[in-house]
Amino acid sequence: MEGELPGAAAAASGPALEPFPLVTGETEIGPEPDPAAFGALLQQSSGQRVLHVPRESYFSLVAALKNAGYEMCADLCAVDYLASPNRRLPEGVSPGRFEVVVNLLSLCRAARIRVRVQVGESDPVVDSIFPLYSGTEAMEREAFDLFGIHFRGHPDLTRILMPEDWEGHPLRKDFGIGRVPVRFKEAPGRR
Template identity: 55%
Template sequence: MSDLPTDTDTTAADTVAAALDAPNPVRALLAVHPDASHATFTPRVGPPQDVVSVSVEGYHELVAGLRGIGFDGFVDLCGVDYLRRRPRFEVVVILLSHPRRRRVRVRVGVPADAPHLATISDLYPGANFYERETYDMFGIVFDGHPDLTRILMPDDWEGHPLRKDYAVGSVPVQFKAAHRAT
């Protein structure tokens, strides 16, 4: 965290202004988000990716902050079910800054007993369908979402298919015409 402003009593606006100038804006922004942690990942192919982990409470504010420092493009939102880990679920958001040519990945753990998370479809309308998909597949409820209904499965479907404790639902192969029409 070397490029953080050293002055301790900076206001949030100052931080955002500093973040806009900093070589790594995401890292600078995190000064006002004490519950977030950050890592930079340099893949073999493609640009370095900032990965930010944040708590459920700080999630919406952090995404709003990222939007404020130029992450104008919405790329992806998906859920992951880690089953045995606490918190069990994780929601992964990928945002893109066109002018800076950077992607940032926001990870937020969601507990299984209260799978609630604030919606970001008010910040990025593009998150709308992705949140509906995550709700459909994992049962994570996005509070404040304008239209949180199932999107891929039928309305009357039971269960959330991409959860790890939901069986694949495979049917054994039958080689005979089991229900033959007459």
């Protein structure tokens, strides 16, 4: 095809985009924060690093981890331990009914770290880390929707997967699974 098409000329005359620099993750990084300063316990679980942190210092620990090179919050979810009260926890961590589990990812270290927070049954509230990682917006809403855990400071804590008028929080262990009974009967006749 000879000559430029009119479209190509128009594209060339549009506002030029700035190319973004390639991020390869080879940047200077500071040391990881000391867990003890936040009352947290570092533990190995299936070969992965886990930090147990009290609810009060959860937000400040995640903030310190973000500053130490954990650029991304890969995942945030909750677990209801109602049916498993005697689970294995490191000494000094008092079990709550719920647990909020945050998986942070460091691109520059190519490492992950998991933060587990115990959340009591009577006041299921925990600080929202939305101010640190905007990507947790949908994840915290999901945890709220399915477990009824309230994230303090979340801008729009509404149900996300269930309908607005749904009652209860389906992933709690005391929320029964609904079943539609299957009828293995011959279909009734036309008349």
